[in-house]
């Protein structure tokens with residue numbers, strides 16, 4: 001890395017520090033000619049979208065895996081496969097449009113939940129119960145109440161006798 005002051009190619013690293021989230025390295029450098037000191041940042045260039053999980057590990061965004069998770073949630077609901085595909089595509093392009101190549105798994109979960117809630121409320125509840133991994137039962141019940149309230153408002157097409165209508 002060239003010295004920003006005199007352009008000399010030879011600089012010496014005097015201090016190295018990894019950022020708290022482990023995704024970048026900060027180096028303090030000194031020019032060997034003019035002794036100018038500066039800081040450089042290095043971060044890996046991700047080709048594809050990366051998802052940072054709750055435990056801090058990072059894995060590539062997996063379209064099929066996310067789709068499978070949503071398919072489990074919509075099982076036996078009358079949600080066309082096409083809608084599920086559209087949903088995953090929407091979430092993916094939303095994530096792609098962000099500046100960072102690393103997104104948190106909770107952001108992915110939130111984006112899916114928002115859209116799933118519009119699509120099918122039962123599927124939504126199934127999804128958040130798995131995805132959010134509620135730490136307390138009260139948390140889950142609050143979420144359920146919120147959905148049931150809006151169901152009463154809309155008296156939508158949700159059928160509690162799930163198995164009786166298999167059209």
Ligand SMILES: [Zn+2]
Nearest residue numbers: 003006031034
């Ligand atoms: Zn210099």
